[in-house]
Amino acid sequence: MKLYIAEKPSLARAIAAALPKPQKKHKTHIELGNGDVVSWCIGHILTQANPEDYDAELKKWRLDTLPIIPDQWQLKPIYQTRAQLTALRKLVKQASEIIHAGDPDREGQLLIDEVIDYLKVSQQKKQSMKRLLISDLNLPAVKRALANLKDNRDFMPLSISALARSRADWLYGINLTRAYTIHGQQSGFNSVLSVGRVQTPVLGLVVRREQEIANFVSKPFYQVFAHLITNNNEAFTAKWQPSENCQQYCDEEGRVLVKGLAENVISRITNQPAFVENVVTEDKHQTAPLPFNLSSLQISAAKQFSMNAKLVLDVCQALYEKHKLITYPRSDCRYLPKEQHKQAAGILNMLSSSTLAAKPLTIAQQASQADASLISKAWNNSKVGAHHAIIPTEKSANNINLNPFEKNIYSLIVRQYLIQFYPAYQYQQTKVAIRIAGGLFSANNKVELALGWQKLFPASKKEQHSQQQVNLPKLKKGDELHCQSGELVSKETSPPQSFTDASLLSAMTGISRYVSDPDIRKVLKDTDGLGTEATRANIIELLFKRNFLKRQGKKIIATDIGIALIKALPIAATLPDMTAQWEAKLGEISEKSASYASFMQPLTTTVSEMITAANQQDFSALPKVAFKPKSKRIRKRKTF
Structure with missing residues (x-):
């Protein structure tokens, strides 16, 4: 049997x-x-x-x-x-x-x-x-x-990787939650200080972001624009590019902080000759972005529909299990096996009769304009592991009563699949370098040649505005122009933005951006970041349930308890460096390039060191709360 x-x-x-x-x-x-x-x-x-x-x-x-x-x-x-x-x-x-x-x-x-x-x-x-x-x-x-069917032995490295992660979560969560809870209770915080290898660094990201916002001091900076005219009375504007000698008066992003320097440039260039130093015109093309994995879908849904990660995951599960309209949703892969391309014509044919609406084109219109013979970069066997990108199945949604959330997510998945069968977006880019009174100015222009896959995406207000801008005049190297005047534009530096569902998910998947050590950052660029596709939504929700995070409109901010917890913990427990390195090592185990022992042995040492370090931490900032014993619930709580 x-x-x-x-x-x-x-x-x-x-x-x-x-x-x-x-x-x-x-x-x-x-x-x-x-x-x-x-x-x-x-x-x-x-x-x-x-x-x-x-x-x-x-x-x-x-x-x-x-x-x-x-x-x-x-x-x-x-x-x-x-x-x-x-x-x-x-x-x-x-x-x-x-x-x-x-x-x-x-x-x-x-x-x-x-x-x-x-x-x-x-x-x-x-x-x-x-x-x-x-x-x-x-x-x-x-x-x-x-x-x-495959040989199950071929997949044992995946199983060992998951086993190592499960045991690591237990070791880290159980031991550190107990250690820091006991120290917290000794200082009067008689409740559980839940610590996890992923949840705590995520909380740390939010706490540090809010601290940056609270401590931010806005500074003025200045930009200089030259109003130029050609011999044919064609007017356009170029922006000043501060030289290396001016960098001492600029911030790390190259913005001029000294108003007098900008005013001096204006006085030097007004009513002066200008010369075209270089003109580079290139025809460029941009291929369609890859189909979705779960995180990229959650980020897109958060931006477009303000849906949180848990809701997107739940909707995906319904589309997969209940309606059978999409493939396996908890995927971390954005590529497709070449064999799957054989089903493309059938899927496109089914979608071309879809009755679901979408903007700027209906799904039926999107599908009818797709070319099933095209093979995008998404079809790449070397990039596909145990699962592939999330795509629509061959089943029609026409006779299925989808709720608004399901319609939105399904439409996103369908569009991201259909653009694989559209040509590249093509445009012509021109960059002009202009010298005025020794200073370098630049002007750029972009002319669309063919929308390609972008015709399926409604243009944003910013894009609509840029399309209304006047094109640069025809210029060539050596042309002489006239600078009629300089213009000073004063601006203020802006504080960083509070996290939202989209940006927090993006931070978790692109965690290398938040790591200061360049060696670690280099390692992390190729990893999946904090958590996995299947766990990120639950981790974020867990922090809300534990009253460590709260929402203010679309913003996600830390509560007083969340802030106090991060302040009380050793810095290593609140940074993404260590846990992201764990994810990298777990990935190596699944790829047979690392062993279970090489991951677990250093981990036990780290946990012991962090327990010892807890003795040196200051828990006095934690609020004083009455203890409510919930030992059974505490033991069953997730601590990843």
């Missing part, structure tokens, strides 16, 4: 629909017409054991018991899903072959693998296990996946 183990019931039903009939549906599994069985987990049905499961003495939080580092790691059944685990225990004994059908990511890989290990499945069965990778729940896609 073959046993298919899916990650959740919805996936199990999709698999069973593609397998022999007639079928008998039971509470815990589906019996197929040929005697095979499809069963399922219900997400994670096992969890890391609590400290007191290792030793009853560890139930009480005491500094002298830290750090807690298990000699032999233990899992235990989640109470609500014990019946399903019992059913799987019986089924794996009966099975002659097991097919792993977890979601196509490292968490999905571990979720089934850990059940197999916990149930002590024989080594022989483990060696013969197959891996079923499904990212589209529609029948044709499931059948294609069933015909292309």
Whole structure:
């Protein structure tokens, strides 16, 4: 008997629909017409054991018991899903072959693998296990996946990476939450100081941003523009570019801070001859951006529809599991396998009859103008891991009653897929360098030649304004012009902006921007940043639930408790450097270029050092609150 183990019931039903009939549906599994069985987990049905499961003495939080580092790691059944685990225990004994059908990511890989290990499945069965990778729940896609089973052993590095991350979260969260909570209680803050390897650096980002805003002092800066005229009385404007000798009067962004310097330039250039020093005109093209992964979709939805990350993820799950309109949504990949291009014509044909509205073109109009023969940079097998970018399936949405959120997200995914079948955006860019009284001035111009994929995107007000600007006159090197006058424009430096849903997600995915060490920054540029595609939304929501963050309109700011917590913690716990490096190492484990031990051994040392460092921290700034014992809830709280 073959046993298919899916990650959740919805996936199990999709698999069973593609397998022999007639079928008998039971509470815990589906019996197929040929005697095979499809069963399922219900997400994670096992969890890391609590400290007191290792030793009853560890139930009480005491500094002298830290750090807690298990000699032999233990899992235990989640109470609500014990019946399903019992059913799987019986089924794996009966099975002659097991097919792993977890979601196509490292968490999905571990979720089934850990059940197999916990149930002590024989080594022989483990060696013969197959891996079923499904990212589209529609029948044709499931059948294609069933015909292309892999060897589950090939995916063990993914499982080991997820296991290392799970244990690291436990070690870091359990130990540091206990250490800092105890110190906080000793200073009068009688509540839990939750610390996690991802949540705390995210909170630190927000706290530091608000501190920068509070401490910001606006400074005036000055720009100089030359109003020029050609021999044919064609007028245009060029901007002064301060020389290297002027940098002592500029800030780090090259903005002039001394008004007298700008006024001196104006007096020197007014009513003076000007000479064209160089003209560079280039035809350029910009190819379509890649299809979405989850983070890029969440960022886009936050910008366009003000949807928070958790809402976008929930909507995506509904579009994937309930409506079967999109492929697997918790993807960190923005590329597609070349094999998928064979389904492009069918998807485009389906979308060309869509009744869903969109701007500036309806989905039907977008699809009817697409060219299925085009192959964009998105189709790249070398960039695709266990899962690919989020794209629409071959199923039509015409007869499905989508809510407004679902329509918006589906439309975004469809458009990002359709632009892969549009030509490049083409434009001509001209850059002119002009010398006036020894000073260098520049003028730029951009002329659109072909909209290409950009015709699917409504122009912003800024873009509409730039399109209304007068083009530069025809100029060539050596032309003599006349500077009629100089113009001084005074501006004020602006404080950094508070985080929003979009910018906080962007910060988490592009965390290298917030790392000061250049060596670490270089390493982090190629990593996924803080958290994973599947966890970022929950991490942000967790910080709101714990009253560490709050919203002010679209702004995300830290609460007084969140600010006090970051001030009380050692700086290493609040910076993204360490946890982002962990993500890089976990990625290396999944790619077989690093080992489990090379990650876990240094981690245990780091945790011990941070517990010791807690003795030196000042917790006096924490508010004094009455203690409300919630020991059971505390033990079950996520601390990643």
